[in-house]
Amino acid sequence: FTSPTIDEGTWDDLETALLGADFGPDLTDELLDELRAKVAQFKTTDPADLKRMLREALEERLAAHDPTLTLSNRPAVVLVVGVNGVGKTTTIGKFAKFLTGYGRTVVVGAADTFRAAAVDQLATWAERAGVQVVRPQHAGQDPASVAYQTVQFAIDNNIDIAIIDTAGRLQTKAGLMDELGKVTRVIEKLAPIAETLLVLDGTTGQNGVAQAEAFFESAGVTGLVVTKLDGSAKGGFVLRVQQQTGIPIKLIGQGEGIGDLTGFTPHVFAASLVP
Amino acid sequence: MATFGTLSDRLTATFSALRTKGKLSPADVDGTVREIRKALLDADVALPVVKDFTAAVRERALGDEVNKALNPAQQVVQIVNDELIGILGGQQRRLQFAKNPPTVIMLAGLQGAGKTTLAGKLAQWLKADGHTPLLVACDLQRPNAVQQLQVVAEQAGVAVFAPEPGNGVGDPVRVAKDAVKHAATALHDVVIVDTAGRLGVDAELMKQAGDIRKAIDPDEVLFVIDAMIGQDAVATAKAFQEGVDFTGVVLSKLDGDARGGAALSVASVTGRPIMFASTGEGLGDFEPFYPDRMASRILDL
Numbered sequence: 329f330t331s332p333t334i335d336e337g338t339w340d341d342l343e344t345a346l347l348g349a350d351f352g353p354d355l356t357d358e359l360l361d362e363l364r365a366k367v368a369q370f371k372t373t374d375p376a377d378l379k380r381m382l383r384e385a386l387e388e389r390l391a392a393h394d395p396t397l398t399l400s401n402r403p404a405v406v407l408v409v410g411v412n413g414v415g416k417t418t419t420i421g422k423f424a425k426f427l428t429g430y431g432r433t434v435v436v437g438a439a440d441t442f443r444a445a446a447v448d449q450l451a452t453w454a455e456r457a458g459v460q461v462v463r464p465q466h467a468g469q470d471p472a473s474v475a476y477q478t479v480q481f482a483i484d485n486n487i488d489i490a491i492i493d494t495a496g497r498l499q500t501k502a503g504l505m506d507e508l509g510k511v512t513r514v515i516e517k518l519a520p521i522a523e524t525l526l527v528l529d530g531t532t533g534q535n536g537v538a539q540a541e542a543f544f545e546s547a548g549v550t551g552l553v554v555t556k557l558d559g560s561a562k563g564g565f566v567l568r569v570q571q572q573t574g575i576p577i578k579l580i581g582q583g584e585g586i587g588d589l590t591g592f593t594p595h596v597f598a599a600s601l602v603p
Numbered sequence: 604m605a606t607f608g609t610l611s612d613r614l615t616a617t618f619s620a621l622r623t624k625g626k627l628s629p630a631d632v633d634g635t636v637r638e639i640r641k642a643l644l645d646a647d648v649a650l651p652v653v654k655d656f657t658a659a660v661r662e663r664a665l666g667d668e669v670n671k672a673l674n675p676a677q678q679v680v681q682i683v684n685d686e687l688i689g690i691l692g693g694q695q696r697r698l699q700f701a702k703n704p705p706t707v708i709m710l711a712g713l714q715g716a717g718k719t720t721l722a723g724k725l726a727q728w729l730k731a732d733g734h735t736p737l738l739v740a741c742d743l744q745r746p747n748a749v750q751q752l753q754v755v756a757e758q759a760g761v762a763v764f765a766p767e768p769g770n771g772v773g774d775p776v777r778v779a780k781d782a783v784k785h786a787a788t789a790l791h792d793v794v795i796v797d798t799a800g801r802l803g804v805d806a807e808l809m810k811q812a813g814d815i816r817k818a819i820d821p822d823e824v825l826f827v828i829d830a831m832i833g834q835d836a837v838a839t840a841k842a843f844q845e846g847v848d849f850t851g852v853v854l855s856k857l858d859g860d861a862r863g864g865a866a867l868s869v870a871s872v873t874g875r876p877i878m879f880a881s882t883g884e885g886l887g888d889f890e891p892f893y894p895d896r897m898a899s900r901i902l903d904l
């Protein structure tokens with residue numbers, strides 16, 4: 329904030345910061361109203377107080393949902409979905425490594441049988457993470473059958489966790505969204521799905537909400553992963569997503585390295601939104 | 604998405620309350636400008652761009668053209684639309700070919716924006732036009748980016764130059780340089796250089812992109828940007844303009860329902876023309892950019 333006491337300029341700065349962080353116009357107005365009320369209630373004129381109140385307001389909202397991953401089934405099946413290019417395959421590589429670090433055994437399944445070299449890309453990540461990979465038996469194989477074979481492989485080999493990669497798809501493509509429903513049903517013939525993670529690109533704007541709503545509808549998403557937060561984008565839209573859909577944020581991606589994945593901590597995220 | 608109806612409906616509602624007053628006051632116009640501002644922010648147009656834009660619209664909306672109009676709401680929508688098309692299409696132009704082949708086209712952008720897919724699309728499109736493009740694998744970073752480009756080249760039915768395995772092995776500046784030499788002897792009249800995705804804040808990788816540019820002196824540097832991007836479009840576009848100084852923009856993933864405010868942000872902040880729209884995963888899903896369609900899309904008209 330530029331001004332030493334809270335004045336109209338402070339509120340303008342705050343609005344600029346919130347809009348610039350991709351909270352969107354509605355949530356920004358909502359937050360501003362809430363903070364104006366608080367500032368009046370506590371009769372403060374110190375911008376530092378306002379900043380603290382903002383952080384608290386964000387943290388409280390971010391903490392409204394439980395970010396814990398439920399991976400206690402054996403095998404625990406994790407399905408990873410999202411629009412094109414958000415970081416699904418990369419996240420799977422990092423997540424596999426993260427889990428093996430906790431002593432879990434992991435297999436990843438290459439059910440993106442569509443995008444050029446997607447199977448090879450996942451296999452490279454599997455190698456880096458030191459986990460096994462189930463590949464399609466032929467190009468263009470039905471993704472549901474690759475998913476099925478992956479879960480079967482986990483069962484047969486006593487592997488703790490099966491993570492399944494899927495092809496990127498825009499939420500507006502009805503046929504491709506239906507395909508996800510099929511993948512889910514086929515997997516569930518063998519084992520319940522422990523987590524369906526929707527990967528959201530941290531640079532996304534307000535379209536992220538439409539993505540989450542559609543994937544929730546078609547694939548029963550249980551958790552969000554936000555990637556690319558190592559850049560200059562803040563990812564404020566995910567607060568709207570969490571608020572509007574009730575789906576908790578569970579993992580955060582911050583780079584292209586295998587170690588660049590962390591759990592979600594409301595306090596840390598709120599601090600990064602309001603530096 | 605727009606739960607309160609389109610901008611046009613909202614403005615008509617605002618104006619119907621004023622219908623009886625005859626002449627619009629600055630206060631009346633302010634209400635309208637707020638509606639426009641919200642529509643643009645909902646469409647992810649970057650805030651500094653929204654500010655400049657609404658100031659320009661406010662000025663025109665106070666003028667006679669609105670006050671004398673039979674339907675002031677429609678007239679304001681028309682002004683907004685015209686101004687948008689002005690920015691989006693200000694410097695419309697086609698691909699620039701070199702006087703002496705090969706024409707060199709370099710692609711750059713954030714991770715996952717759609718560069719490699721675009722390489723295939725451009726190649727297929729140029730091939731259909733009688734060119735003999737060569738795709739060059741200079742993303743030696745992202746896992747299996749080289750294979751991805753090889754597959755895409757095969758799908759497009761064009762040649763690929765991929766001397767390095769990638770996955771962290773090989774020098775992209777050198778590959779780019781060698782590719783241009785190779786193209787001259789192998790008679791490829793267009794060279795399309797795929798590069799690794801990089802963040803605007805990654806100084807080291809941005810310098811690498813700048814080094815590739817310097818080494819091959821491309822005729823076009825196309826900045827590929829995802830239509831779903833939010834407010835970060837401005838910082839990213841500026842970083843790429845400084846780092847590689849792109850000559851044109853390609854907006855990707857326009858087949859979704861993102862309103863695509865980034866188009867306005869990038870065009871207005873960099874002054875570079877948006878040349879193509881990428882509209883799907885297939886290599887044929889690619890078209891010239893139409894500023895009027897984009898304006899309607901941003902405004903949800």
Ligand SMILES: Nc1nc2c(ncn2[C@@H]2O[C@H](COP(=O)(O)OP(=O)(O)OP(=O)(O)O)[C@@H](O)[C@H]2O)c(=O)[nH]1
Pocket residue numbers: 410411412413414415416417418419440443446494495496497527555556557558559581582583584588714715745800802
């Ligand atoms: N900087 C950064 N880049 C990332 C991150 N996560 C993924 N990426 C990069 O984003 C690009 C796309 O990642 P992928 O994992 O291929 O994305 P995807 O969702 O599997 O893509 P599709 O399968 O094509 O839909 C790659 O260049 C990754 O290296 C991240 O957290 N930070």
Ligand SMILES: Nc1nc2c(ncn2[C@@H]2O[C@H](COP(=O)(O)OP(=O)(O)OP(=O)(O)O)[C@@H](O)[C@H]2O)c(=O)[nH]1
Pocket residue numbers: 412413443496498712713714715716717718719720721742745748798799800801855856857858859881882883884888
């Ligand atoms: N729906 C849709 N998907 C697209 C479009 N362009 C690219 N994609 C998809 O987006 C994802 C990323 O595309 P890539 O071409 O690999 O992107 P990139 O910029 O080369 O990514 P990196 O090399 O990792 O930085 C892939 O799943 C593509 O199929 C488009 O216009 N529409």
Ligand SMILES: [K+]
Pocket residue numbers: 412413414529714715716829
């Ligand atoms: K993206």
Ligand SMILES: [Mg+2]
Pocket residue numbers: 416417418440446493494495496
């Ligand atoms: Mg993938």
Ligand SMILES: [Mg+2]
Pocket residue numbers: 718719720742745748797798799800
């Ligand atoms: Mg690429």
